[in-house]
Amino acid sequence: SQTIHQWPATLVQPVGSPLSLECTVEGTSNPNLYWYRQAAGRGLQLLFYSVGIGQISSEVPQNLSASRPQDRQFILSSKKLLLSDSGFYLCAWSLGITSGSTDTQYFGPGTRLTVL
């Protein structure tokens, strides 16, 4: 069965510091991968998605970047955090095109980021 891991679970960072959040998926190959952010009391905002190694699509202009160095690894980064980057960051995966595409997404446990 497939599992998705995210770490850390919680993070408190000062404004201007760098950020690196990691997400890994097990039990599937060539998944589609997604990064979302959820502000308190709000829905999920899609930040990035990837259909393959090195392929990143950005949905909104922002202070963040994403990379996919390996098939089942997705990294969210920032060089300098802003207060507005605080939120609940969720990684998700879905079956990739080569597996018979489906849009059903499965989420990792998330990282709660507080920027002070």
Place this chain on the structure above:
Amino acid sequence: RKEVEQDPGPFNVPEGATVAFNCTYSNSASQSFFWYRQDCRKEPKLLMSVYSSGNEDGRFTAQLNRASQYISLLIRDSKLSDSATYLCVVNGTSTFGDGTTLTVKP
């Protein structure tokens, strides 16, 4: 107009009640629809997909109305454990609604 809109609630219902949520979407070309459940400070978990013909899973029924561009979720015989936020998602754009909060009270 937002791509996906939900009534934020909160919906406060007694145990055993029937409750329904709607979710409207703006993109008429949308093809896939889902309901997720999110508990407080947790990740969303898939509750059910929404099929064109409507589908049922135990106490939960999901329906799609393409003409009026909305999906619905019906929960019968509500349990305390149904208390959560329910998110609809319209894929193709991975667009989530802001969620509807349900509280089931004894």
